[in-house]
Amino acid sequence: GQNIDQPTEMTATEGAIVQINCTYQTSGFNGLFWYQQHAGEAPTFLSYNVLDGLEEKGRFSSFLSRSKGYSYLLLKELQMKDSASYLCAVRARYGQNFVFGPGTRLSVLP
Amino acid sequence: DGGITQSPKYLFRKEGQNVTLSCEQNLNHDAMYWYRQDPGQGLRLIYYSQIVNDFQKGDIAEGYSVSREKKESFPLTVTSAQKNPTAFYLCASSKFRDRTNNEQFFGPGTRLTVL
Numbered sequence: 001g002q003n004i005d006q007p008t009e010m011t012a013t014e015g016a017i018v019q020i021n022c023t024y025q026t027s028g029f030n031g032l033f034w035y036q037q038h039a040g041e042a043p044t045f046l047s048y049n050v051l052d053g054l055e056e057k058g059r060f061s062s063f064l065s066r067s068k069g070y071s072y073l074l075l076k077e078l079q080m081k082d083s084a085s086y087l088c089a090v091r092a093r094y095g096q097n098f099v100f101g102p103g104t105r106l107s108v109l110p
Numbered sequence: 111d112g113g114i115t116q117s118p119k120y121l122f123r124k125e126g127q128n129v130t131l132s133c134e135q136n137l138n139h140d141a142m143y144w145y146r147q148d149p150g151q152g153l154r155l156i157y158y159s160q161i162v163n164d165f166q167k168g169d170i171a172e173g174y175s176v177s178r179e180k181k182e183s184f185p186l187t188v189t190s191a192q193k194n195p196t197a198f199y200l201c202a203s204s205k206f207r208d209r210t211n212n213e214q215f216f217g218p219g220t221r222l223t224v225l
Binding site for chain 2: 004008033040041042043044045048087089097098100101102103
């Protein structure tokens with residue numbers, strides 16, 4: 001089977017740094033995606049990892065360790081508008097569709 | 111501007127009625143998808159389509175049907191056979207399904223409520 005785990009909720013303070021973890025167990029691996037979703041809205045793409053290591057995009061970075069089945073999304077200099085759910089999604093095999101995790105709801109407090 | 115549109119944003123249906131959710135994209139994407147999202151849960155795949163006139167079942171296809179007569183359009187019908195249809199429905203598209211780094215672009219979603 002395929003399983004993706006993320007913490008359900010996290011809270012952080014404006015200006016701080018937060019790390020959202022994602023662990024996965026899939027029959028194969030061919031890419032991991034992070035999406036941001038504000039309440040009642042569509043998810044928007046944040047980052048993509050297929051090789052081990054860190055990918056940086058402005059205030060957002062994503063890390064992948066394939067041997068550990070582990071990824072994290074790092075958000076720096078948190079802003080109130082970063083309050084949202086963050087979805088981790090894995091493509092298990094070439095040509096297969098995504099499997100989404102349950103999402104982590106992040107609340108940024110002033 | 112290119113994008114994905116879904117209509118309507120809110121939909122109410124009586125029990126026992128079929129209802130069709132619209133999804134249109136002008137991104138020239140080959141692949142299109144339908145997901146269902148329940149409160150506090152991730153996205154679950156209902157159906158997907160790689161090319162016109164072809165589609166496959168996802169993880170929770172029972173009680174749903176789709177068609178792909180045009181590249182731009184992928185409507186989803188929620189039938190009366192779907193036991194618990196109240197949910198948020200999201201349509202997505204991507205360039206080529208088999209390319210690993212092709213992220214999905216999502217429409218704004220339709221919130222369906224069965225009365």
